[in-house]
Amino acid sequence: MTTEFSATPVFSAWPFWVLEIDPTADNRAIEKAYQKLVNSLQLKIANTEQFMTPLGLRVRDEFMLREARAVLTDPDKRVLAEFWYMPAEQLAVQAKPDLVNEQPINWHSVLKAY
Amino acid sequence: MELFFGIDLGTSNSAIACFDGTQLSVIPNSRGEGNTPSIVRFTEHSVIVGAKAQNFLFKDSLHTHKEFKRLMGTQVKTNPDSFGNTYTAEQLSSEILKALRQDAVKFKECAPDNVVVTVPALFELPQSNATAEAGRLAGFKKVELLPEPVASALAAGWSDQDNTQAWLVFDLGGGTFDVSLVESRDGLLRVVGHDGDNFLGGRDIDRILVEWLLNKLRDEKSIVINPDQSEHISILRHLYQEVEKAKIRLSTQERTSIELDFDWYDDYVEVDFLLSRTELESLIAPIVERAIEVCLRLISQQGLQREQISRVVLVGGPAHMPVIKTRVAAELAPIAEGNGDPMTLVARGAALYAATIGFKNNPQIEAAEQARASKNACELWVQYPSVCADLQPDVMGRVLDAKQFLPVRVQLIRDDGQWQTNEITLDENGVFFISVQLQAARNNRFLVKLCDKNGAVIPASPESISIVHGLTISDPPLSRSIGVALANGQRRSFIDRGTPLPAKRTFLQYSTETLVPQTQQQLNIPIVQGERAQARFCRKVGNLVIAAHELQQQLPAGSPIEITIEVDRGGNLRASALIVDHNKLISAVAELLTPSADPQVLQLNFNQVQSRVMQQQREAFARHDQNAIAALDQLAKKLHAIGKDLVLACNDQDAALRAQRNLMEVEADLEAFETRDQLDELLSECEIVYLNTRYQVDNYGNEIEKKMLADCEMRFKKALELKRVQEVERLIEQMSNIFNSAYRRNPEFWADQFHAISSRIHEATNISRANVLVAEGRSYLANSNKAALESCVRQLWNLIPDARVAGEQNHQSGIQ
Numbered sequence: 001m002t003t004e005f006s007a008t009p010v011f012s013a014w015p016f017w018v019l020e021i022d023p024t025a026d027n028r029a030i031e032k033a034y035q036k037l038v039n040s041l042q043l044k045i046a047n048t049e050q051f052m053t054p055l056g057l058r059v060r061d062e063f064m065l066r067e068a069r070a071v072l073t074d075p076d077k078r079v080l081a082e083f084w085y086m087p088a089e090q091l092a093v094q095a096k097p098d099l100v101n102e103q104p105i106n107w108h109s110v111l112k113a114y
Numbered sequence: 115m116e117l118f119f120g121i122d123l124g125t126s127n128s129a130i131a132c133f134d135g136t137q138l139s140v141i142p143n144s145r146g147e148g149n150t151p152s153i154v155r156f157t158e159h160s161v162i163v164g165a166k167a168q169n170f171l172f173k174d175s176l177h178t179h180k181e182f183k184r185l186m187g188t189q190v191k192t193n194p195d196s197f198g199n200t201y202t203a204e205q206l207s208s209e210i211l212k213a214l215r216q217d218a219v220k221f222k223e224c225a226p227d228n229v230v231v232t233v234p235a236l237f238e239l240p241q242s243n244a245t246a247e248a249g250r251l252a253g254f255k256k257v258e259l260l261p262e263p264v265a266s267a268l269a270a271g272w273s274d275q276d277n278t279q280a281w282l283v284f285d286l287g288g289g290t291f292d293v294s295l296v297e298s299r300d301g302l303l304r305v306v307g308h309d310g311d312n313f314l315g316g317r318d319i320d321r322i323l324v325e326w327l328l329n330k331l332r333d334e335k336s337i338v339i340n341p342d343q344s345e346h347i348s349i350l351r352h353l354y355q356e357v358e359k360a361k362i363r364l365s366t367q368e369r370t371s372i373e374l375d376f377d378w379y380d381d382y383v384e385v386d387f388l389l390s391r392t393e394l395e396s397l398i399a400p401i402v403e404r405a406i407e408v409c410l411r412l413i414s415q416q417g418l419q420r421e422q423i424s425r426v427v428l429v430g431g432p433a434h435m436p437v438i439k440t441r442v443a444a445e446l447a448p449i450a451e452g453n454g455d456p457m458t459l460v461a462r463g464a465a466l467y468a469a470t471i472g473f474k475n476n477p478q479i480e481a482a483e484q485a486r487a488s489k490n491a492c493e494l495w496v497q498y499p500s501v502c503a504d505l506q507p508d509v510m511g512r513v514l515d516a517k518q519f520l521p522v523r524v525q526l527i528r529d530d531g532q533w534q535t536n537e538i539t540l541d542e543n544g545v546f547f548i549s550v551q552l553q554a555a556r557n558n559r560f561l562v563k564l565c566d567k568n569g570a571v572i573p574a575s576p577e578s579i580s581i582v583h584g585l586t587i588s589d590p591p592l593s594r595s596i597g598v599a600l601a602n603g604q605r606r607s608f609i610d611r612g613t614p615l616p617a618k619r620t621f622l623q624y625s626t627e628t629l630v631p632q633t634q635q636q637l638n639i640p641i642v643q644g645e646r647a648q649a650r651f652c653r654k655v656g657n658l659v660i661a662a663h664e665l666q667q668q669l670p671a672g673s674p675i676e677i678t679i680e681v682d683r684g685g686n687l688r689a690s691a692l693i694v695d696h697n698k699l700i701s702a703v704a705e706l707l708t709p710s711a712d713p714q715v716l717q718l719n720f721n722q723v724q725s726r727v728m729q730q731q732r733e734a735f736a737r738h739d740q741n742a743i744a745a746l747d748q749l750a751k752k753l754h755a756i757g758k759d760l761v762l763a764c765n766d767q768d769a770a771l772r773a774q775r776n777l778m779e780v781e782a783d784l785e786a787f788e789t790r791d792q793l794d795e796l797l798s799e800c801e802i803v804y805l806n807t808r809y810q811v812d813n814y815g816n817e818i819e820k821k822m823l824a825d826c827e828m829r830f831k832k833a834l835e836l837k838r839v840q841e842v843e844r845l846i847e848q849m850s851n852i853f854n855s856a857y858r859r860n861p862e863f864w865a866d867q868f869h870a871i872s873s874r875i876h877e878a879t880n881i882s883r884a885n886v887l888v889a890e891g892r893s894y895l896a897n898s899n900k901a902a903l904e905s906c907v908r909q910l911w912n913l914i915p916d917a918r919v920a921g922e923q924n925h926q927s928g929i930q
Contacts, residue, residue, distance in 0.1 A: 026300055027299055027300035027301070027302050028300050028301065028503065028504050031502070031503070031504065031586070032504055032507070032508065035502075035507065036508050038497075039497035039498075039508070039510040042497055043495060043497055043510055043512050043545065045510075045512075045543075045545060063616070063617070063618050066614055066616075067613075067617075069588075070588060070614040073299075073304060074304070
């Protein structure tokens, strides 16, 4: 069975999108972004549960935020995310032709790829 | 003042520590000691815990219990005492926790509701769950669990603000040895890897010393004590007690005398033996050597050099021994300065962790005052980190209940008067967001000031918040992977080892049998924990059952079932199965228990494994294979230790469980050894997969797939160099995924799949349906109807399960 991850490896960069940071972020910046989003989710601040991907808006929860933080604070796992990271505008151009007919992202498969 | 509590619930000793934001202290028990022996004694009207109970261990063993931690998560109960009562390990542990909670009440005037309790790094879910349950039985409302090595590392590194460093946590306990590699980077502590030896611990040191004594008694006094003879058991127990005391004395003295006195048939023996520290060190040198070998193996597995380890944190009683300290410092790295007392390090780490997750408790008087004050104040919901490494953390909040007030602005004022935020205007939803400035390495308290539109101050609840600046820790990792057993005997991992907890994963599996409503049929989804690829070598920790009598309609074989597994930090496992076609959710986990071990079955299994090891040894000698001989020698030694536990297994469930667990490990190692040609086979498989993938990617792949394949090539070279079977397996899987991805662009993909699956319809779970689909597929192929052909192939895939294996090898799994 082909996972969505292997079909679209750019999704390896998902932790950056989920936490809304880029590869220049160090551990402190990751922690800060994580804390801010978790607190916003808990306080039920509008639109916090959504984030932008090349396929449009997706939904995030505390589990996903925690996983994203864990991936980015683990140097071995972070390498993969950094390798595939591209700025959002570039992604939209590159990814669209292939992804237009894809199924919705199965995040569990994406996470599993790590 | 907010207080944070952590408990080390140990096999031999337990301790409770408290962190108040500034001071970290171990709470003494009623005897003024930081450590409380994990021993419980029941009298007719009371329960006695600790050193007082210890005095009755041999005098009144029926009512006095020790070392029950190993039985956590099992159904094993103590023998009925004279009052007719029996106890589980959970109940006994709860008595220890109750006593520690009472110590907190006495010394801190606070009955904690929230507590962090530590568990061994390799505890499985049933054991973790039982620990959390023991906490609840003891009166704690919320219990979070933390692996012991993480707690030790946190305690030892708390005051350290140095940047990136790698440390080892060297935990030599009573029965096991655990070593963890941790890394601190930018104020965040993370467990990088873990290794250990279940056959190495303080007890082995005692065993070696007892053997030394037995030889002395035989050679110098002609007294031959046989450990297998039941009438010699009490003498042996006496020897063990005395060597343990001597071992402790030798940590501070250069030499000591072991004084023995016991009845020997018609005689009374009274004899002293002199033991020097040098002699002790040479006797236990092989144990220290083995522990250091495990450490070096872990360092090398993580791709590090010994020189890159900046320090070692010592944990456990044997860590007091000078020989351990000297050898570790010489062979690994300097001992951590913040190490302090190795016996209470774990509890101190747990208290610090309680602070990082905001597990606060308020002393009773303050809690009552706060409740009174909040009645007439504007209630806020404030989110902030209790502990953080950042000097400028964010604080967010919203108005929950304004009461009669109309708050408009908020300001946070640090209680030292040196810093304050601007007045921030609340948004239309009453939400505010502020960055605050902390003073390094201390507890920072901020007063919350609310104002209305006229600038009048409004009473706020909470009146203040506290943030401690210090090292934080990533979420504790799952110690062993959790997955499901499949009908083909394999394990599918859902949540991998090292995944931060809590974690949740969902995957789609397929049923292998047809379930007919109103029958007694049932489909099992066994949940297993462990790292082995074969499910039978993993521990079954739960079972989801889909019972036919609960179904309204037939569930054909090949039906999709969406399985979700969720684990929290309290060791709670939740699993659910969604029958997609019926939209029916089944969420009960039928069991969460460590199965008890039957000594007779264990003995049979042991004999089989032993004869297999001997066979392999004969073959290895015949071909003069030195590496194989050395590896098999290790297995034989482990079997020897298991054999000793098996002797005790009939009367000692702890020994039986230990034998069962260790035998499973040895069996898995032996199986890996027997299939040691596996790497060669894997390499040729890898080559075939690579060539096929290269062809598809060259012809149909996109740039991304080309990059990924190039990455695989590099990793393959490294895996080959290091002979890493698991890495090669992972690469094969990854290349197969790349192959599939590129192959799907091949115009002949679905036609090829159809031809392949059609040749296997005799294996289908529903042959008549498969025949119909094949006939349909042929017509789609003839008409070049690609979409219909794809759907047809997908249905055929679901009708043809993978090869199934005997039920006991797959935990009776009904899914694929």
